[in-house]
Amino acid sequence: MEKVILKNLGKPDSHKLENYVASGGYKAIQSALKMRPDNIVQMVKDSGLRGRGGAGFSTGLKWSFIPKDPTIQKYLCCNADEGEPGTYKDRGIMDNDPHILLEGMMITSYAIGASVGYIYIRGEFVFGAKRLEAAIDEAYAKGYLGKNIFGSNFSLDIYIHRGYGAYICGEETALLESIEGLRAQPRKKPPFPALAGLYGKPTVINNVETLACIPAIIEKGPEWFSKMGPEKSPGPKIFCVSGHVKKPGLYELPMGTTVRDLIYNHCGGMLTDKPLKAVIPGGVSAPLLTARELDTALDFDSLAAKGSMLGSGAVVVMDESACMVKSAYIINRFFSHESCGKCTPCRDGTPWLTRVLKRIEHGEGRPGDIELLESLCTNIFGRTFCPLGDGAVMALRGHLKNFREEFQFHIDHKRCMAS
Amino acid sequence: MVTVKINGKEITVEDNTLILDAARHAGYEIPTFCYQADLVGIGSCRMCLVEIEGQKKLQPSCVTPVLHGMSINTETSTVMSARASMLEFLLANHALDCPVCDKGGECELQDMVYKYGPHKGRHAEPKFKFQEKDYALSPVIIKNSNRCVQCMKCVRVCREVVGANVLGALGRGDHQEETSFFRHFLDCDQDGNCIEVCPVGCFMRLPYRYKTRPWDLKGADTVCQWCGTGCRMVIEERDGILIRSKAQMGVGLNSETLCARGRFGNDFMTRAERLKTPLVRRFGKLEPASWQEALAVIKENVPSDGERIGGIASPRLTNEELYLFQKLFRTIFGSANIDSSSRWGSDAVEAFAKAASMDAGGVSVFDCMETDTVLIIGSHVSDENPVTDYIIGQGRRAPRIDHTLP
Amino acid sequence: MLSEEAKKEIEKALRKYPNKRSAVMDALRSAQKARGGHLEKADMDEIAVILEMQAVEVNAAAAFYTMYNIDKPVGKYHIQVCRNISCSLMGAEHIIKHMERTLNIKTGETTGDKKFTLSTVECLGSCGTAPMMQINDDFHENLDEAKVEEILKGLE
Numbered sequence: 001m002e003k004v005i006l007k008n009l010g011k012p013d014s015h016k017l018e019n020y021v022a023s024g025g026y027k028a029i030q031s032a033l034k035m036r037p038d039n040i041v042q043m044v045k046d047s048g049l050r051g052r053g054g055a056g057f058s059t060g061l062k063w064s065f066i067p068k069d070p071t072i073q074k075y076l077c078c079n080a081d082e083g084e085p086g087t088y089k090d091r092g093i094m095d096n097d098p099h100i101l102l103e104g105m106m107i108t109s110y111a112i113g114a115s116v117g118y119i120y121i122r123g124e125f126v127f128g129a130k131r132l133e134a135a136i137d138e139a140y141a142k143g144y145l146g147k148n149i150f151g152s153n154f155s156l157d158i159y160i161h162r163g164y165g166a167y168i169c170g171e172e173t174a175l176l177e178s179i180e181g182l183r184a185q186p187r188k189k190p191p192f193p194a195l196a197g198l199y200g201k202p203t204v205i206n207n208v209e210t211l212a213c214i215p216a217i218i219e220k221g222p223e224w225f226s227k228m229g230p231e232k233s234p235g236p237k238i239f240c241v242s243g244h245v246k247k248p249g250l251y252e253l254p255m256g257t258t259v260r261d262l263i264y265n266h267c268g269g270m271l272t273d274k275p276l277k278a279v280i281p282g283g284v285s286a287p288l289l290t291a292r293e294l295d296t297a298l299d300f301d302s303l304a305a306k307g308s309m310l311g312s313g314a315v316v317v318m319d320e321s322a323c324m325v326k327s328a329y330i331i332n333r334f335f336s337h338e339s340c341g342k343c344t345p346c347r348d349g350t351p352w353l354t355r356v357l358k359r360i361e362h363g364e365g366r367p368g369d370i371e372l373l374e375s376l377c378t379n380i381f382g383r384t385f386c387p388l389g390d391g392a393v394m395a396l397r398g399h400l401k402n403f404r405e406e407f408q409f410h411i412d413h414k415r416c417m418a419s
Numbered sequence: 420m421v422t423v424k425i426n427g428k429e430i431t432v433e434d435n436t437l438i439l440d441a442a443r444h445a446g447y448e449i450p451t452f453c454y455q456a457d458l459v460g461i462g463s464c465r466m467c468l469v470e471i472e473g474q475k476k477l478q479p480s481c482v483t484p485v486l487h488g489m490s491i492n493t494e495t496s497t498v499m500s501a502r503a504s505m506l507e508f509l510l511a512n513h514a515l516d517c518p519v520c521d522k523g524g525e526c527e528l529q530d531m532v533y534k535y536g537p538h539k540g541r542h543a544e545p546k547f548k549f550q551e552k553d554y555a556l557s558p559v560i561i562k563n564s565n566r567c568v569q570c571m572k573c574v575r576v577c578r579e580v581v582g583a584n585v586l587g588a589l590g591r592g593d594h595q596e597e598t599s600f601f602r603h604f605l606d607c608d609q610d611g612n613c614i615e616v617c618p619v620g621c622f623m624r625l626p627y628r629y630k631t632r633p634w635d636l637k638g639a640d641t642v643c644q645w646c647g648t649g650c651r652m653v654i655e656e657r658d659g660i661l662i663r664s665k666a667q668m669g670v671g672l673n674s675e676t677l678c679a680r681g682r683f684g685n686d687f688m689t690r691a692e693r694l695k696t697p698l699v700r701r702f703g704k705l706e707p708a709s710w711q712e713a714l715a716v717i718k719e720n721v722p723s724d725g726e727r728i729g730g731i732a733s734p735r736l737t738n739e740e741l742y743l744f745q746k747l748f749r750t751i752f753g754s755a756n757i758d759s760s761s762r763w764g765s766d767a768v769e770a771f772a773k774a775a776s777m778d779a780g781g782v783s784v785f786d787c788m789e790t791d792t793v794l795i796i797g798s799h800v801s802d803e804n805p806v807t808d809y810i811i812g813q814g815r816r817a818p819r820i821d822h823t824l825p
Numbered sequence: 826m827l828s829e830e831a832k833k834e835i836e837k838a839l840r841k842y843p844n845k846r847s848a849v850m851d852a853l854r855s856a857q858k859a860r861g862g863h864l865e866k867a868d869m870d871e872i873a874v875i876l877e878m879q880a881v882e883v884n885a886a887a888a889f890y891t892m893y894n895i896d897k898p899v900g901k902y903h904i905q906v907c908r909n910i911s912c913s914l915m916g917a918e919h920i921i922k923h924m925e926r927t928l929n930i931k932t933g934e935t936t937g938d939k940k941f942t943l944s945t946v947e948c949l950g951s952c953g954t955a956p957m958m959q960i961n962d963d964f965h966e967n968l969d970e971a972k973v974e975e976i977l978k979g980l981e
Contacts, residue, residue: 085909085948118841123854123892124949126962159841164850165891166591167947181846181876183588183889188462188482199843242911242952249953284910314952316911330910334947340889341588341595342463347569348508351593355544372541379504382476383465587885600881601866 004216004236005209006252008097015131017138020099026144028215032107033152038068040111044214047222048234052089053079053170053207054283054311056233056300065194066112066202075203076109076117078211079175083122083167084283085334086314089238090208092250094121094128097212098135102158104211106149107218109156112204116157120175123164132160167338171386172205174340185342186386209238209313229255233300233310243317244271256302260294263317274319278402282311284331285391287398288318308398323418324403325410328396329357335392346389349380353396365411374400424490438480438491439467447493450502450531452570452618454481457674457813458579464570466531468501469493477501503536511542512593514565522620524633528568549596556599557609559625559683564596567621573597573613580676582812583607597621608805609679615666616675624663626683631657642671644735645680648804652677654685661689672784678805721752729756771796788814827871831855835875845876849886852876853893862903863894891946900935900942902980905959908945911952920956920968921945927977940980 008014008023020026032040045060066074078101082090093101105117121129136158139145147155161179168174173187176198197203213235217225226234239251239262246268253262259279263269270276278288281298287308289296296302300310318327336350353376356369373396381393400407409417422431425445432441437460439449452464462482469480472490477498480491492498509528517523532538549564556562571588574597578584585607589596599605614622636655643650643664651671654664664685668675687693697713698705708716722728730748732741741759748754771794784807787793793811801808827835831852838851849872856868864887873880887893906924908917921943925931928941935942951957954966965976 082950083948086911086952088950088952091950122950123890124946124959127964161841161847162850162854163890164854164893166889168591178850179842179847180844181849181878181886183591183885188460240953242955243914248955280910316914316952318914322914326913327910330908330913334909336592337947339592341569341591341593342461344463344465344505344508344569347593347595348511351547352508352511352542352544359544375541379501379508383468383501383504385463385465584879585881587879587881589885589888591889600869600879600884 001236001252001254003252005093005100005212005238006097006250008100009092009250010096014096015098015135017099017135017142017144020097024219025099025215026103028218029103029106029110029144030150032110032218033150033154037111037113040107040218043222044111044217045222047217047225048232049210049213049217049225050233050235050300051207052209052213052237052313054084054285054309056310059206059210062194062206063108063112063204065192066204067195068113070113073116073199073201074112074114075198075201076105076112076114077172077175077179077198077203077205078105078117078119078208079170079172079205080119080121080125080128080208081163081167081169081175082125082208082312083170083338084285084312084314085331086242086280086283086316087240087312088242089240089250089313091125091128092238092240093208093212094125095131098128098132099139100212100215101132101208102135102139102145104214105158106144106156107214108204108206108211110154112202114204115155116159118159118161118179118198120161120163120169120179122169123162129160129162136160166340167334168340168386168388171388174386175205176203183340185340188385230297230299230301237298237310237313239298240312240314241267241317242314244274244276244319244322245269245317246271255299256297258295258297259289259315262298262315263294267317270317270319272319274321276317277320277322278318278324278327280314280316280318280395280398282309283314284316284334284395285309285387286311287394288402290402309394321418323361323416324399324406325357325361325416328399328407329354329361331395331399332357332392335388335395339388343385343389345380346384346386346392349376350389350392352376353380353392357396360407360410363410363414365407365414367411369411370400370404370407421485421487423485423488426492426494432485435484438469438471438478438483438485438489441485442469442480442491442493449480449493450535451481452527452568453572455572455576455616455668455675458572458575461571461575464568465505466502468498468505470495470498499535502531506532506535507537507541509568510537510540511544512546512565513568514546514563516566520563520566520620521623521628522566522617526620527618547593549594553623554602555604555625556602556622557605557607557625559609559679560605560611560614561623561625561628562598563621563623564598566619567597568619569595569597570618571597572616572618573622576612576616576675577607580813581607581610581612581809583610586613609683610677610805611679611682612676615677615682624683626686627663631662636662642737643677643681643685644737645678645684646804647734648673648806649737650677650681650806652681654688656689659689661686672810673806676806676809681806725753725755728752728754729758730754732757732759734759784810787811827856827868828859831859832875835872846878846882849876849878849883850890853883853887857893861901862899863897865896898935898939900939902940902960903942903944905944905946905949907947907949907951907955907957907959909948911948912955912957915955916969917956920958920970920973923970923973927974941977 013019041060041063049059050056051059080090109117163169166184169178169184171186174184178184193203228234233255236252237255242248251266276291278290280288296306303310332354336354339346339350341347377393380389406417420431421434425442428445430445442449449467451467453461460482462479467480468477470492471478553561553563574586577586585605614624635657638653638655640653643652650673652664652666655662666675666677696707699708699716732744745757748757834855835852838848852872857864869883870880873883906921924943928936930936932943932945949959951964956968957966
């Protein structure tokens with residue numbers, strides 16, 4: 001397959017504007033500026049592009065909720081707060097091809113009528129922030145950003161807002177709070193950001209990978225995009241593979257590629273001769289799949305049908321040496337560490353889960369602990385303010401459902417079954 | 420108007436009424452920690468989750484408005500078990516030092532656990548402790564963060580109602596702590612409204628500390644006499660000693676607020692130095708006397724001609740007291756010479772009142788907040804009438820910009 | 826006192842936003858950099874004045890994000906080893922233990938000469954090159970004992 005999003009990855013100095021232009025970059029924005037904004041929204045709707053941040057909401061539909069009134073200030077926020085463990089695709093784009101993101105933001109801003117865009121990049125990505133900053137400077141110097149870009153009536157400023165260590169900022173309303181200089185706790189919805197977002201103004205928040213798909217949709221047309229992969233979640237998708245495989249890395253493949261194809265054909269198979277035990281298909285919130293489920297297609301709907309989710313497309317592969325109690329503990333520890341503290345079940349529930357999991361992992365499990373974990377999951381799930389607590393529960397439930405006997409073994413024998 | 424069904428009972432309420440208010444209106448209690456009518460809803464404590472037919476998840480009734488035709492259930496087993504589970508989560512990291520907690524007996528957490536459960540604890544892990552010891556945030560406010568339920572009302576009332584904005588939440592997750600800048604002494608007027616809204620023993624009044632239990636107190640509803648605002652409050656005593664004064668949510672124009680004087684400044688009432696009998700001047704010296712003696716002296720000295728006597732009333736008296744005062748002068752002394760120092764403003768004030776046709780009678784401070792501009796003349800309202808200042812401030816932050824003249 | 830450079834950076838940050846408060850994260854970052862890796866009360870007092878915020882609001886914003894080290898000075902090199910799932914599968918615990926032995930400190934501590942602070946973090950978004958760590962601004966990936974030794978030796 002011809003790469004779309006990662007087409008420039010691996011080329012020398014792929015981050016520089018001249019090389020981006022040489023590879024055909026910044027043509028889509030020039031075509032877009034000749035179109036009517038609502039036509040672009042329609043094109044993106046027709047392409048079937050669904051948000052690559054995790055929720056999988058139709059991007060074109062999201063844009064269409066923005067009020068048309070030209071007198072209202074509107075904002076575009078690029079969600080580059082990549083923090084879901086296992087995920088490093090947006091970093092790959094920003095480090096290596098920042099201009100594809102900028103071009104995507106330009107087209108999006110034009111389509112929704114935004115004159116200011118913010119890139120919310122997580123604080124740890126210092127290299128990526130520097131690359132983006134340099135790219136923005138290059139774009140301004142060329143007149144691609146600022147007043148009347150490419151000689152049109154359209155003006156756009158793009159700024160970088162750096163996070164400083166909070167996974168919750170990936171939740172779109174928490175991201176807005178953070179840009180506004182507040183503690184990043186999610187806002188209640190409604191009102192949705194499309195009507196009252198950043199500084200109370202209509203705002204679109206899109207993931208880096210989502211925005212990076214936009215130039216190609218303009219250039220090659222929505223039909224080309226919608227024909228790639230499954231009908232209901234089409235397009236190219238970056239899978240971030242990590243864990244026990246020979247060649248971990250970023251793989252841009254059509255949506256709907258199976259787990260087996262990804263691991264054995266693209267990633268060179270398992271790292272050692274130990275057999276595969278489990279795969280987390282979409283970042284740690286996604287319930288894991290077992291070796292019996294490797295023919296599952298990696299797309300929004302196929303994974304949902306399996307009780308899991310595509311999430312960010314982070315595929316974590318574990319072989320037989322991996323302890324599922326430890327995995328559950330590490331993942332849960334992450335969520336309780338990142339809980340923002342706003343709502344009761346997530347704030348007080350996730351650390352409780354962590355404490356119990358830590359005990360079991362360290363050979364201090366007690367009879368009834370599994371039932372306690374399950375009961376706490378019931379009490380958290382669906383009752384939290386935002387999806388973070390649900391993510392913690394989904395991950396743990398996935399582990400308990402498929403590897404309950406490992407937990408029981410840990411409790412009964414005070415040691416690990418895997419090692 | 421919107422018609423909805425709550426637990427099968429049909430009721431009609433105003434548009435945009437919150438489910439929580441509608442349910443209460445229909446006679447169903449919904450527990451909550453973070454909801455307070457005059458604060459912006461945050462929907463965070465999750466105690467008020469209810470079932471809305473057709474929706475998969477339970478919804479927070481304190482931030483969800485009713486929609487026409489909604490069918491809401493507030494007392495199903497799912498809702499009840501959600502309530503118990505939220506309380507279980509809150510207790511997981513709660514200090515549970517109730518025997519030595521000043522809030523014991525009037526603690527909302529205690530009452531809710533008693534009512535909704537869980538009546539058996541499952542959390543057997545070590546708890547996270549913010550501090551080993553309580554710490555003072557001012558000479559009158561002391562803090563125990565281990566008892567916090569994270570309703571944020573302290574921070575919100577300080578920001579949204581009082582306007583001081585000196586409290587904030589430090590940290591996140593279960594380490595989140597509502598406190599001051601670096602936990603130092605608060606740079607504020609020490610009004611203690613954070614204590615008033617705290618549902619648990621997290622923000623506490625230092626002068627009240629370990630003095631009594633709330634069930635040993637006898638209270639009386641009264642009006643604060645520290646300034647002309649006329650805040651309603653309850654003063655509570657034990658064995659004839661005044662222990663504390665507190666506001667009541669929804670009562671009086673002050674609702675849940677009082678100022679520092681109103682909340683902490685009333686102990687003079689039961690101090691030994693306070694005059695408890697009339698004094699009569701005999702041979703140039705004031706001496707204690709009985710009421711009978713004092714009245715006799717007054718009777719002796721009051722002129723029979725009403726024109727030769729006048730009365731000056733304190734501006735801090737209540738309307739009822741002022742009524743009695745003028746009645747005394749008009750009917751007993753036969754005098755119409757009555758005045759109050761609250762009228763002794765500058766000529767400018769009088770002229771302004773006349774020009775604005777306000778001399779016919781006052782309007783309430785809330786009515787004033789409906790206007791475009793508020794002029795404050797001849798008063799330093801934030802010092803002299805703090806609670807009036809809160810009300811003006813809420814208007815100002817609302818943000819219908821008003822001007823305050825010195 | 827904030828350094829002149831930090832003040833200039835704050836001035837620059839203010840131009841990005843329609844309100845002053847939004848610059849608080851950039852301001853805190855500049856102040857932390859100026860102090861060599863941590864923040865103190867005085868920094869926040871000063872930022873509060875510049876951004877017209879209450880000091881407690883600056884404090885609350887800073888304390889929410891884990892990368893601001895409030896009242897916690899760090900060594901010249903702040904080593905943050907990732908310990909989340911992908912790194913753990915590839916031996917992060919082993920790297921952490923090795924680091925503790927080599928530097929002769931426990932996680933969370935700073936060496937006596939104030940050169941190194943060792944911390945663990947939850948996922949730095951570099952999972953395909955696990956195990957990994959961040960030293961000050963830079964990522965170091967595909968770690969093993971030998972590579973860790975080499976990196977530490979290279980730090981003056």
